[in-house]
Amino acid sequence: MKNAEERTQIQLADVTPELPQQTEFYKIPARFGNIPVDEAPLGFEVVTRPAETKVTKFEHAYPKIILPFQEVNRIKFGHSDKFEPTNLFPDGANRLFFGDNLHIMRQLPSNSIDLIYIDPPFFSGRNYNVIFGDKNEMRSFSDIWEDGMPGYLIWLNARLYEMKRLLKNTGSIYVHLDWHASHYVKVEMDKIFGYKNFQNEIVWYYKSGGATKERFSRKHDILLLYTKSFNWIFNPQKEKSYMMHKYGFKKSDFQIDKETGLQYSMVYAKDVWEIPSVGSATSERIGYPTQKPEPLLEKLILASTNEGDIVADFFGGGGTTASVAQRLNRRWLTSDQSRIAVSVIMDRLTKVSEGQMFEVPDFTVEHCGIYEVPKLEQYSEQHFREFVIKCYGGQKYDDSSDLHGTRQGVPLYVGSPSRNSVITKDDVAKFAKAIFEIKHTHTGTMLGWNFDQTAKKAAEILKARENVRVDFVRLELVRLEDDAFKAHITEKHEDYKDLLSFIQPPEIKVNIVKIGKLTYRFDVSESVSLNPDGKIANVQWDFNYNGKRFRSTDKYNYLRDKKGNPILIVEYEFPKPGEKLIACSVQDNQGGEKTEILKLDVK
């Protein structure tokens, strides 16, 4: 089984996709004279000085950084031996990521995905799109909006460009938008995927409530369908057509609809889809704003993939895509920058996976950029060192000397995983000897949770007597205030200042009060986040925990009061008396998550 580190070794050697050659399409008739036309998508190039552009492939806007994946959870279904490790699924398991999708996608292998569906924020204004309000979400919006369409398009283009690289040559992508930005995004996707690879503008007509008198009611969204090449997977779908009944067309193969008694015939599906949105009464509703209906994802997954194919959704939200992909026996990977969304998705995928008649692979929950300290402390020395060196932007050494890696030619030493571990004068002496004898250099950096006074003293003596400079970098508990540690991230982009952080899971305190026969009140309002500016952001309950997998009890996975605040006190009536196992999963707004298991003798 590959460890998290080996998993990320698979990346970056990959090809970067070229933009399609479409000079004909963008050609200006000669008689119009020399009018500048930019064939490159917004943000692909940067004007370095008048009349000079530099192709940076979005890296000036979003510099490339490599942050390791930290596996924080694995949901097992007992068939993992049936699913071979691959570059995309290093240990055969489907993958649920927590973090910013751009930095996650950049570490995944090219030409590896059959279908990508995304439902990104719609450029419909900041507040509408802030769903959970957790730190990562707020950060992500802060760099998108800046209130201008270009900023939004550059943010989306950088991600669409990576998605093109990830698609197999026979792959397709559906981008879900509405009137706010779809026309602008179409123009950009023509530049990234090629005008000739545009297949459909699908109208999703959703008939939900609310009408306006100032204009026609806006009751449809747009899905732009592009393929990566001229050779793509498409399984034509058939649908009922009542044209004959409506307009008296004579057709031999008509049938009678049992529900309506109307005559209909089966025709190839068109690009206008009438599918109800997820209403309050809909069984699939998980209370997650902007949740899309499963029939919508069913239609496009059945059309553009076959069983066993790979489906990805990098704006996971409530997990609709991954959930439908799982139900239709497709492999999946999905991500979200909100830890609450990741917990909602984990819960939903556990339930849908358990309900399948076919063997399903495990799935992992992996963090990228925001790392759980307790889990890090469980790492092996070697794994922890590799992890810290990667976060520090260095390269590891394979041998087991006292030199663990290097960054820009400076040798690195990493202390032990335990948060209470202390680097002492002996460690400093060993390291100084190694950099002097092995690397013939006079400077080195030691990274550790704690350094004692003897270590500092030893470094001062080394400096004064041997002119050997040993710098200390502390791995802070929460945000890495240690500038030296963060510099390699923020030096690339000021906005990246919050992209790398170490977090603690929340401290959960559950007060249980019997309020009636088989009925109890569960109060977690005394639970606290252990992260700076942290607050409890979501609580999920499993009142019938099976000791193996958390599956929230219906309607207890995303509870909000009228103001949208998380509900921290709930009541539950158990179906019958007896000893019960209860699981309570709590997320804070800094990415912290913890699940507490309780025993209760229900009376």
Ligand SMILES: C[S@@+](CC[C@H](N)C(=O)[O-])C[C@H]1O[C@@H](n2cnc3c(N)ncnc32)[C@H](O)[C@@H]1O
């Ligand atoms: C409109 S919702 C998706 C809803 C989803 N289709 C469903 O059916 O539940 C968009 C999601 O994208 C996530 N998101 C926004 N920017 C992101 C980013 N840069 N990386 C990862 N997720 C992001 C938000 O947290 C939000 O959950």
